[in-house]
Amino acid sequence: MWRRRADARRQRPVDFGAFVRRAGAAGRLVVQPRMGFGDPQQMRAGLIAAKNADATTVGTLTLDSYTRVGELDAVTTALREGIALNGYPVVSHPPATTAAVLDGVRDASFPVQVRHGSATPIDIFWSLLRLGLNATEGGPVSYCLPYGRTPLADGVKNWEACCALYRRLHDAGIEPHLETFGGCMMGQLCPPSQLVAISFLEAMFFAQHGIRSLSLSYAQQTDPGQDREAVRALGRLCRELLPTHNWHIVIYAYMGVYPETYRGAHHLLGRAAELAVTTGAQRLIVKTVAESRRIPTVAENVLALEYADAVARRTPAPPGVSGTSGGEVDSETYAEARALVDAVLCLDDDIGRALLAAFRRGYLDVPYCVHPDNAGRARSYIGADGRLRWADLGRLPLRGIAEQQPTRKIGSADLLKDLFHIRRMYDDPAAALDSATTPLLRG
Numbered sequence: 458m459w460r461r462r463a464d465a466r467r468q469r470p471v472d473f474g475a476f477v478r479r480a481g482a483a484g485r486l487v488v489q490p491r492m493g494f495g496d497p498q499q500m501r502a503g504l505i506a507a508k509n510a511d512a513t514t515v516g517t518l519t520l521d522s523y524t525r526v527g528e529l530d531a532v533t534t535a536l537r538e539g540i541a542l543n544g545y546p547v548v549s550h551p552p553a554t555t556a557a558v559l560d561g562v563r564d565a566s567f568p569v570q571v572r573h574g575s576a577t578p579i580d581i582f583w584s585l586l587r588l589g590l591n592a593t594e595g596g597p598v599s600y601c602l603p604y605g606r607t608p609l610a611d612g613v614k615n616w617e618a619c620c621a622l623y624r625r626l627h628d629a630g631i632e633p634h635l636e637t638f639g640g641c642m643m644g645q646l647c648p649p650s651q652l653v654a655i656s657f658l659e660a661m662f663f664a665q666h667g668i669r670s671l672s673l674s675y676a677q678q679t680d681p682g683q684d685r686e687a688v689r690a691l692g693r694l695c696r697e698l699l700p701t702h703n704w705h706i707v708i709y710a711y712m713g714v715y716p717e718t719y720r721g722a723h724h725l726l727g728r729a730a731e732l733a734v735t736t737g738a739q740r741l742i743v744k745t746v747a748e749s750r751r752i753p754t755v756a757e758n759v760l761a762l763e764y765a766d767a768v769a770r771r772t773p774a775p776p777g778v779s780g781t782s783g784g785e786v787d788s789e790t791y792a793e794a795r796a797l798v799d800a801v802l803c804l805d806d807d808i809g810r811a812l813l814a815a816f817r818r819g820y821l822d823v824p825y826c827v828h829p830d831n832a833g834r835a836r837s838y839i840g841a842d843g844r845l846r847w848a849d850l851g852r853l854p855l856r857g858i859a860e861q862q863p864t865r866k867i868g869s870a871d872l873l874k875d876l877f878h879i880r881r882m883y884d885d886p887a888a889a890l891d892s893a894t895t896p897l898l899r900g
Contacts, residue, residue, distance in 0.1 A: 469589070469629070469630055469631050470563065470568065470589055470590075470591045470631055471564075471565045471568050472591075472632035472634065472670050472703070473515070473568045473570060473591065473592035473632075473634035473670065473672075474592075474632075474634045474670035474671065474672060474703050474704065474705060475632070475670065475703060476515070476565075476568050477515070477672070477705050477739050477740050478703070478705055478739060480513050480739065481705065481737075481739035484774075485513040485769075486513065486730065486733050486734060486738075486739065486740070486741055486765075486766065486769040487513050487514065487515055487739060487740040487741070488512050488513065488514055488730075488740075488741050488743055488762045488765045488766050488769070489507075489514065489515045489516075489517055489570070489707075489740060489741065489742050489743065489762075490503075490507055490514075490517055490742075490743060490758040490759075490761065490762060491517060491519055491572065491742060491743075491744070491758075492504075492507065492516075492517045492518075492519055492755070492758055493517070493518060493519025493520060493521065493543070493544035493545045493572070494542075494544070494545060495521060495535070495536070495541060495542030495543070495544065495545060495546060496541075497545075497550065497554050497555070497557065497558050499755075500518065500545050500558050501557075501558045501559075501562065502755065503755045503758070504516045504518075504558070504559075504562045504563075504567075504569065505562055506755045506756075506758070506759050507567075507758065507759065507762065508562060508566075508567045510759045510762045510763055510766075511763050511766070512762045512763050512765070512766030513766065514567070514762055515567065515568050515569065515570060515740070516562070516563065516567055516568070516569035516570070517569065517570055517571075517572055518545045518547060518569060518570070518571045518572070518590075519544045519545065519571075519572045519573075520544045520545055520546065520547055520571065520572065520573040520574070520575075520581065521542040521543050521544030521545065521546050522543055522544065522574075523535070523542070523546070524544070524546050524547065524548050524549065524573065524575070524580075524581065525544075525573055525574045525575045525604075526575070526577075526605070527575070527577055527580065529548060529549055529580070532546045532548070532549040533549060536549060536550075543752065547571065547581065547584045547585070547588070547590075548580050548581060548583075548584045552584075552587055552588055555584075555588055556588065559588075568592060569590065569592065570592040570593060570594065570634075570636070571585060571590050571592065571593040571594075572593070572594055573593065573594075573595065574595070574600060574604060575595070575600060576600050576601040576604060576605060576607040576611070576612045576615065577607060577611070577615050578595065578600070578615065578616075578619055579615060579618055579619060579622070581593075582619045582622045582623055583622065585623070586622060586623065586625060586626065589626070589629070589631060591626055591631050591632060591633045591634060592633075592634040592635075592636075593623075593634075593635065593636070594635065594636035594637070594638055594672075594674070595616070595635070595636075595637075595638050596616065596637050596638050596639050596655075596659035596662070596663075597609075597612045597613040597615070597616040597617075597659065597662060597809065597812060598612070598639055598642075598655055598658075598659060598812060598816075598821075599637065599638035599639040599641065599642055599655065599656075599659060600612065600616075600638055601828070601830075602642070602823060602826050602828040602830070602831055603642060603643055603644075603823075603826060603828070605828075606828065606829060608829075608830060609812075609813060609816055609828075609830040610813055610830075613809040613810075613812060613813060614809075616662070616666075616809075617666060617809060620635075620663060620666035620667060620668055621666065621667070623635070623668065624666075624667045624668070632669065632670050633668060633670065634668075634670040634671070634672070635663045635668045635670070635671060635672075636671070636672040636673070636674060636707060637655075637656045637657075637659035637660050637663070637671070637672070637673050637674055638656075638659070638674055639652065639654075639655035639656035639657075639658065639659040639673075639674065640652045640653065640655070640656035640673060640674035640675035640676055640691070640709070641674050641675075641676040641709055641712055642655055642823050642826070643823060643824070643825060643826055644676065644712035644713050645676075645678065645679075645711070645712060645713030645714070645876065645879075646713070646824060646825060646837050646839075646845065646872075646875060646876070647823055647824055647837065647845075648793075648824075648837050648845045648846065648847055649675075649678055649683055649684065649686070649687035649690075649790050649794075649845060650687070650690070650789075650790050650791075650793030650794040650797065650855075650859075651793075651794075651797060651821070651823065651853075652675060652676065652678075652687065653675065653687050653690050653691045653694065653790065653794040654793075654794045654797035654798050654801070654821070655821065656673045656674050656675060656691060657673060657691060657694045657695065657698075657699070657794070657798055658798060658801055658802075658808065658811075658812060659673075660673050660695070660699060660704070661698070661699065661802075661808050662808045662809060662812070664699065664700050664701055665807075665808050669701050669703055670701075670703045670704075671699070671701060671703065671704045672704060672705050672706065672707045672740065673691055673695065673704065673705075673706050673707070674706075674707050674708075674709060675687055675688050675691055675706060675707075675708055675709070675738070676708075676709040676711070676712045677708060677709060677710055677711045677712075677725075677728070677729045677732060678711075678845055679839050679843050679844065679845055679878060679879060680842070680843040680844045680845070681728060681731075681732065682844075683790065683843075683844045683845065684732050684736075685732065685735060685736055686786075686788040686789065686790040686791065687790045687794075688706060688708070688732065688733075688736035688737075688738055689736055689737075689786060689788070689791070690788060690790045690791035690794050690795075691706055691794075692706060692736070692737060693786075693791060694791075694794065694795065694798060698798075705738070705739040705740060706736070706737070706738040706739065706740075707738065707739075707740040707741070707742060708729055708732055708733040708736075708738045708740070708741045708742070709729075709741075709742045710725065710726050710729040710741065710742060710743055710744040710765075711725055711729065711744065711879055712744075713876065713879055714749075714876055714877050714879065714880045715744060715748040715749040715879075715880065716749065716879070716880050716883040716884045717749045717750070717880065717884055718883075718884045719746050720883075721880075721883035721884040721886075722744070722745070722746040722748065722749070722883070723746065723764060724883050725744075725879065725883050726743060726744060726761060726764060726765055726768075727764070727765070727768040729741060729743075729765070730765040730766075730768040730769045730772065731768060731769075731772045733769065734769050734772040734773075734774050735772065735774065735775060737774070741765055741769070743758075743761040743762055743765050744761065745757040745758060745760065745761040746760075746761075749880075789859075789860065792858055793855055793858055793859055796854055796855055796858045797820070797821065797853070797854065797855070800815070800820045800854040801814075801815040801820055801821065804818075804820075816830050816831065816832070817830075818852060819832040819834060819835075819851050819852030819853065820852065820853065820854050821853075822834055822835040822851045822852065822853055823835070824836050824837040825837075825872070832851055832852065833851075834849065834851030834852060835847065835849060835850060835851035835853055836848040836849040836851075836867050837867075838867055838871060838875060839875045839878050846860065847859050847860070848866075848867050849867075
């Protein structure tokens with residue numbers, strides 16, 4: 458395993474982004490679980506298991522849903538009455554409790570990221586600051602539009618304040634790291650060019666507010682070729698415009714309706730690992746075979762980590778694709794993403810204000826997102842070739858750039874079919890194979 462041993466008590470937390478980039482330079486894909494438990498002992502055991510997995514890993518503290526929406530009284534009640542939480546309540550546990558969870562686990566060989574999903578995360582950031590937890594994720598758009606009805610203007614103000622707070626870690630010689638969630642908008646059915654644009658714009662927002670260590674997300678979608686275009690487009694935008702060299706791309710295994718079969722789920726996760734390696738992305742957020750049914754166990758998370766790592770190690774990287782380097786290709790996805798980015802950046806020198814103006818004008822418009830600040834005119838569909846396409850551009854500044862087709866009306870049956878497209882694609886062949894091999898196994 459690619460590891461560096463260190464005593465966490467003798468040094469400051471490692472720069473999360475620098476750790477991932479060093480692993481990438483050594484030819485290793487960093488794999489990471491979504492993992493969070495309310496019980497401190499269980500949380501510690503999960504981190505230790507991820508650290509000891511046969512893979513290059515980083516740890517995760519995923520917070521509970523009450524903390525995400527600021528219902529801290531409900532957290533207190535749950536902790537007092539022994540009610541299980543669906544994540545780790547970092548704001549409500551005493552700092553000494555969380556320090557004990559991390560003691561001897563988080564070190565220079567195993568950084569830990571906090572994942573939370575909050576549009577109003579100031580209490581969370583205060584806790585991170587107190588604990589020296591220097592890696593988390595989110596964004597003014599991506600943690601506002603899909604998750605509730607917090608006004609986008611409030612989301613922007615909240616994240617401006619959180620960036621200012623997080624920068625205080627610099628005073629202690631600690632590098633804070635922020636990951637954009639913009640490449641995961643709605644989980645599915647948002648055309649990749651807009652995922653790339655929002656992920657990049659959130660990174661620019663963070664950089665404008667003094668965050669120097671960044672990662673940019675992209676969620677696996679419906680077509681591997683289109684996904685490769687998207688990740689390469691995201692890397693190209695970073696090389697062209699992002700004002701820091703300390704960045705990397707993180708791939709999310711498919712976030713929509715997940716396969717139910719063991720074979721189908723593993724096949725889809727393997728494709729995500731291949732996507733990361735073949736595009737020079739340096740970190741992968743895995744999903745497990747249990748995702749379609751329940752919260753996965755620690756053992757299932759470890760299995761997913763090790764499987765993704767095994768696929769990554771046997772997947773050859775194309776020549777010239779490594780870390781932050783890559784060939785510059787004017788793909789359809791890059792052309793659309795660059796048009797969206799340029800249109801937004803021209804609206805205002807302040808990127809927060811530019812984002813607000815872009816959503817007011819419909820320059821950014823997330824398909825099927827019902828948030829009041831989203832125009833809701835743009836629509837998408839999965840084409841016969843498997844690629845995500847625009848059914849209606851709304852007011853997106855893509856006329857003459859996006860593939861031009863007559864506006865297509867999307868009905869509820871069409872939407873439902875597209876939502877289950879990936880499950881069918883991966884489960885049907887897996888089920889047929891299982892059916893064919895079962896008699897042989899019984900014999």
